[in-house]
Amino acid sequence: MQFMLLFSRQGKLRLQKWYVPLSDKEKKKITRELVQTVLARKPKMCSFLEWRDLKIVYKRYASLYFCCAIEDQDNELITLEIIHRYVELLDKYFGSVCELDIIFNFEKAYFILDEFLLGGEVQETSKKNVLKAIEQADLLQESLFS
Amino acid sequence: MVASSSSLKLQDLIQEIREAKTQAQEREVIQKECAHIRASFRDGDPLHRHRQLAKLLYVHLLGYPAHFGQMECLKLIASPRFTDKRVGYLGAMLLLDERQDAHLLITNSIKNDLSQGIQAVQGLALCTLSATGSAEMCRDLATEVEKLLLQRSAYVRKKAVLTAVHMIRKVPELSDIFLPPCAQLLHEHHHGILLGTITLITELCERRPAALKHFRKMVPQLVHILQTLVTTGYSTEHSISGVSDPFLQVQILRLLRILGRNHEESSDTMNDLLAQVATNTDTSRNAGNAVLFETVLTIMDIRSAAGLRVLAVNILGRFLLNSDRNIRYVALTSLLRLVQSNHSAVQRHRPTVVECLREPDGSLSRRALELSLALVNSSNVQAMTQELQGFLESCPPDLQANCASGILLAAERFAPTKRWHIDTTLRVLMTAGTHVRDDAVANLTQLIGGAQELHAYSVRRLYSALAEDISQQPLVQVATWCIGEYGDLLLEGSCEETEPLQVKEEEVLALLERVLQSHMSLPATRGYALTALVKLSTRLRGDNNRIRQVVSIYRSCLDVELQQRAVEYNTLFRKYDHMRAAILEKIPLVERGGCQVDEEAKESKETAQLSEAAPVPTEPQASKLLDLLDLLDGPSGDAQHPPPLDPTPGGTLIHLLNLPCAPPPPAPIPNLKVFEREGLQLNLSFVRPPGTPTLLLITVTATNTSGGDVTHFICQAAVPKGFQLQLQAPSGDTVPAQGGLPMTQLLRILNPKKAPLRLKLRLTYNHFGQSVQEIFEVNNLPVETWQ
Numbered sequence: 047m048q049f050m051l052l053f054s055r056q057g058k059l060r061l062q063k064w065y066v067p068l069s070d071k072e073k074k075k076i077t078r079e080l081v082q083t084v085l086a087r088k089p090k091m092c093s094f095l096e097w098r099d100l101k102i103v104y105k106r107y108a109s110l111y112f113c114c115a116i117e118d119q120d121n122e123l124i125t126l127e128i129i130h131r132y133v134e135l136l137d138k139y140f141g142s143v144c145e146l147d148i149i150f151n152f153e154k155a156y157f158i159l160d161e162f163l164l165g166g167e168v169q170e171t172s173k174k175n176v177l178k179a180i181e182q183a184d185l186l187q188e189s190l191f192s
Numbered sequence: 193m194v195a196s197s198s199s200l201k202l203q204d205l206i207q208e209i210r211e212a213k214t215q216a217q218e219r220e221v222i223q224k225e226c227a228h229i230r231a232s233f234r235d236g237d238p239l240h241r242h243r244q245l246a247k248l249l250y251v252h253l254l255g256y257p258a259h260f261g262q263m264e265c266l267k268l269i270a271s272p273r274f275t276d277k278r279v280g281y282l283g284a285m286l287l288l289d290e291r292q293d294a295h296l297l298i299t300n301s302i303k304n305d306l307s308q309g310i311q312a313v314q315g316l317a318l319c320t321l322s323a324t325g326s327a328e329m330c331r332d333l334a335t336e337v338e339k340l341l342l343q344r345s346a347y348v349r350k351k352a353v354l355t356a357v358h359m360i361r362k363v364p365e366l367s368d369i370f371l372p373p374c375a376q377l378l379h380e381h382h383h384g385i386l387l388g389t390i391t392l393i394t395e396l397c398e399r400r401p402a403a404l405k406h407f408r409k410m411v412p413q414l415v416h417i418l419q420t421l422v423t424t425g426y427s428t429e430h431s432i433s434g435v436s437d438p439f440l441q442v443q444i445l446r447l448l449r450i451l452g453r454n455h456e457e458s459s460d461t462m463n464d465l466l467a468q469v470a471t472n473t474d475t476s477r478n479a480g481n482a483v484l485f486e487t488v489l490t491i492m493d494i495r496s497a498a499g500l501r502v503l504a505v506n507i508l509g510r511f512l513l514n515s516d517r518n519i520r521y522v523a524l525t526s527l528l529r530l531v532q533s534n535h536s537a538v539q540r541h542r543p544t545v546v547e548c549l550r551e552p553d554g555s556l557s558r559r560a561l562e563l564s565l566a567l568v569n570s571s572n573v574q575a576m577t578q579e580l581q582g583f584l585e586s587c588p589p590d591l592q593a594n595c596a597s598g599i600l601l602a603a604e605r606f607a608p609t610k611r612w613h614i615d616t617t618l619r620v621l622m623t624a625g626t627h628v629r630d631d632a633v634a635n636l637t638q639l640i641g642g643a644q645e646l647h648a649y650s651v652r653r654l655y656s657a658l659a660e661d662i663s664q665q666p667l668v669q670v671a672t673w674c675i676g677e678y679g680d681l682l683l684e685g686s687c688e689e690t691e692p693l694q695v696k697e698e699e700v701l702a703l704l705e706r707v708l709q710s711h712m713s714l715p716a717t718r719g720y721a722l723t724a725l726v727k728l729s730t731r732l733r734g735d736n737n738r739i740r741q742v743v744s745i746y747r748s749c750l751d752v753e754l755q756q757r758a759v760e761y762n763t764l765f766r767k768y769d770h771m772r773a774a775i776l777e778k779i780p781l782v783e784r785g786g787c788q789v790d791e792e793a794k795e796s797k798e799t800a801q802l803s804e805a806a807p808v809p810t811e812p813q814a815s816k817l818l819d820l821l822d823l824l825d826g827p828s829g830d831a832q833h834p835p836p837l838d839p840t841p842g843g844t845l846i847h848l849l850n851l852p853c854a855p856p857p858p859a860p861i862p863n864l865k866v867f868e869r870e871g872l873q874l875n876l877s878f879v880r881p882p883g884t885p886t887l888l889l890i891t892v893t894a895t896n897t898s899g900g901d902v903t904h905f906i907c908q909a910a911v912p913k914g915f916q917l918q919l920q921a922p923s924g925d926t927v928p929a930q931g932g933l934p935m936t937q938l939l940r941i942l943n944p945k946k947a948p949l950r951l952k953l954r955l956t957y958n959h960f961g962q963s964v965q966e967i968f969e970v971n972n973l974p975v976e977t978w979q
Contacts, residue, residue: 059253059255060253061253062253062286063323064289065323067289067290067291067324067326068289069289069291074255088552088553090517090553091517091552091554091555092517092520092521092553092556093518094518094521094522094555095554095555096555121442121446121482121485121486121489122518122521123478123481123482123485123519124439124442124482124486126478126482126518127432127438127478127479127482128439131432149206149210150203150206150207152249152250153246153249153278153279153282156282157282160319161315164318164319164322164323164351164354164355165322165323165354165358167354167357167387167388167391168439169350169351169354169384169387169388170350170383170384171383171387171430171437171439171440172383172384172429172430173429175384175429179312179315179347182312183274183278183312186274186310187274187275187278
């Protein structure tokens with residue numbers, strides 16, 4: 047995976063995870079254009095599109111769009127599963143997650159993602175293990191926090 | 193300290209930003225808070241530093257600058273407290289990419305964190321390293337990561353493996369370090385580690401043929417792992433909709449694909465397993481379909497048994513019928529990849545593919561179009577063309593060009609009769625005239641010209657079409673040419689193939705005059721119209737006063753080309769009236785054959801020059817070419833002026849496309865990018881038509897990815913002595929911005945001595961308000977262009 051973006055229906059960015067080195071300017075440009083392109087898609091359309099020389103996989107969950115850019119040889123359908131798994135993890139952690147949770151706890155959203163994907167690849171396929179790791183880290187944070 | 197009491201908690205800050213009603217208000221809140229944050233960084237309590245950074249990161253997400261937090265990330269990472277490290281590393285990943293100077297400074301901290309005992313901390317370090325580690329960092333820390341592959345904690349091992357993947361991507365030489373541990377890691381039971389290992393092996397194999405050979409030995413082991421997973425590996429922890437760990441399955445299948453490619457033995461070993469997965473995977477949900485999809489890709493890419501391949505294509509056929517659009521999409525994509533090598537198997541699914549043309553979803557219809565065009569053959573051409581024409585009428589504009597040229601190409605290759613071919617081309621021109629390629633006009637005129645029995649039919653159809661609509665330029669051009677040539681057939685009698693048409697001479701003349709005067713007509717079109725009028729002076733029975741009048745008027749036309757023609761024609765009427773009939777005679781039938789006919793036709797048409805319209809003035813170019821040639825080293829005397837008019841408009845097409853009994857086409861010559869400046873790019877593509885060894889056709893394509901249009905674009909070329917060069921008219925002189933429709937131009941180069949080709953190009957154009965001139969010689973011309 048090259049990058050993952052989460053954004054609202056109004057185009058506001060809620061999370062950006064980049065797995066390729068790009069300048070801030072380039073990231074902003076890509077984000078702006080891609081958000082526009084995805085928001086222009088109609089509801090019944092398929093989740094895939096070709097944009098520049100990338101394959102884009104996106105899915106909308108309530109008011110949030112989850113958008114990934116994958117490489118040519120990557121499997122689009124499994125990417126949908128990756129997105130879905132991430133949503134499930136957020137849901138389990140926050141308890142019926144909604145956009146507001148991600149807004150007010152964006153660092154947690156990143157931490158959870160970083161237990162699921164590493165360097166753009168899936169590192170853990172057990173939901174239980176991911177959530178356990180987050181739990182332990184949270185505990186560690188609390189115990190050392192004076 | 194006063195600082196923290198007046199600055200907000202993270203969640204309060206977020207709340208306040210959200211409550212801002214305008215952009216300006218939001219900016220105010222943020223600027224105020226950033227001031228606090230800066231102050232806090234300078235002399236605030238280090239205990240709260242992580243909170244300040246977190247706020248800054250939020251603000252950064254909204255698009256505001258946060259570079260002044262970069263050093264704080266370093267400090268937090270170096271702190272012993274876990275909370276600090278967590279936020280610090282997050283900040284590093286968001287604010288410090290490898291382009292920043294500060295980036296390297298975290299190497300030491302990462303090194304320390306990797307070697308201390310708390311696995312959560314090691315995890316943070318590995319995560320950051322794999323997300324943003326530069327090549328230099330990877331080299332420095334490779335051995336640390338290698339050690340962690342043997343660590344007791346599975347949590348750390350799984351992260352270390354994927355960090356190794358990143359390292360290899362950045363520094364391929366590190367493959368040497370990370371290849372040996374793989375064998376051991378493949379015995380892991382932990383799914384995460386196994387998955388990471390498979391990913392690592394995949395990465396190694398893709399980069400090193402030696403690694404590929406090495407890992408082929410493990411195919412049986414991989415097959416066993418996947419087999420276990422599929423048959424007995426059911427665990428709720430790792431399953432999705434009843435499919436055991438689809439992520440792992442997909443990754444293994446992908447690796448098997450790489451290992452089995454072009455390798456008989458490995459392919460054999462995996463054959464049964466693939467068949468098993470292909471038939472037993474539950475396809476009711478996406479997870480199963482994802483696995484099935486990957487299986488199909490693998491089957492098609494390795495040396496699989498014939499039966500298995502058929503199975504795979506059938507699975508794709510089933511996917512095509514799936515109600516889920518996503519599944520249909522991947523089916524179309526895959527079938528497109530297979531259509532060359534497994535044509536007949538894919539043909540079976542043609543009706544479904546054609547159905548997909550009707551999809552309102554652009555992603556799908558685009559794929560369906562490509563696939564449909566690839567499936568056209570001689571037995572289905574009529575039905576397919578019908579479908580494609582229907583698509584052309586309603587498809588989105590960005591697909592029209594592809595569709596139109598696709599239909600024309602298919603018609604060219606498989607037309608059952610000339611009449612059908614003419615009808616089809618006509619229909620395309622009427623529907624999408626503005627999107628067809630430049631040679632469409634030439635093709636059609638030649639097609640009609642060569643079919644004597646269809647002259648009457650063609651001229652009538654074209655006349656009717658023209659009378660209805662004079663805006664589609666290619667159509668207008670062909671129609672006016674046709675009317676000029678065969679106007680007599682238009683007026684006399686009836687043609688049994690069309691509706692009876694009573695046309696009066698005045699109506700024909702009036703129509704041509706309309707075309708001539710219309711602001712919608714391009715200069716080239718008007719040239720066609722004027723010439724057609726003059727030709728009619730010998731075809732029609734009435735007196736020629738009207739025609740003479742029009743010709744006379746245009747002697748003072750502002751368009752130089754038109755003016756020149758009008759003067760010539762006028763002279764024809766005045767002083768050479770006795771020759772007029774001979775000069776304006778109908779052109780001889782142009783048979784579509786080899787190059788020889790071309791040359792003969794060229795000679796016999798020297799006298800008939802006036803009766804042919806050239807698309808765009810080439811005389812001005814001829815004089816400038818001399819300038820250009822002077823710049824080439826060799827003496828340029830021999831290089832021909834291109835004949836002022838192109839006598840055989842369809843000449844190029846004979847050679848570009850395969851004739852039915854032509855030998856198989858030679859391997860395509862690679863394209864060449866010859867020029868790039870501020871987003872304007874020039875590419876050359878080459879064709880050596882099989883029947884004519886001395887002919888090289890070069891298509892110059894100009895594309896523009898910048899934000900500004902390129903206008904007044906002129907490309908000129910020169911070749912050394914001994915070559916003959918002919919530039920055809922370009923498709924336009926504007927290359928629109930943002931990747932708009934490219935401009936193309938055809939160069940014909942005859943190289944009778946088969947000398948090494950040299951080519952010099954001169955470009956003049958306007959871009960971003962500046963006029964640009966570039967002159968350069970094209971290097972790296974592939975030898976296939978002249979040998």
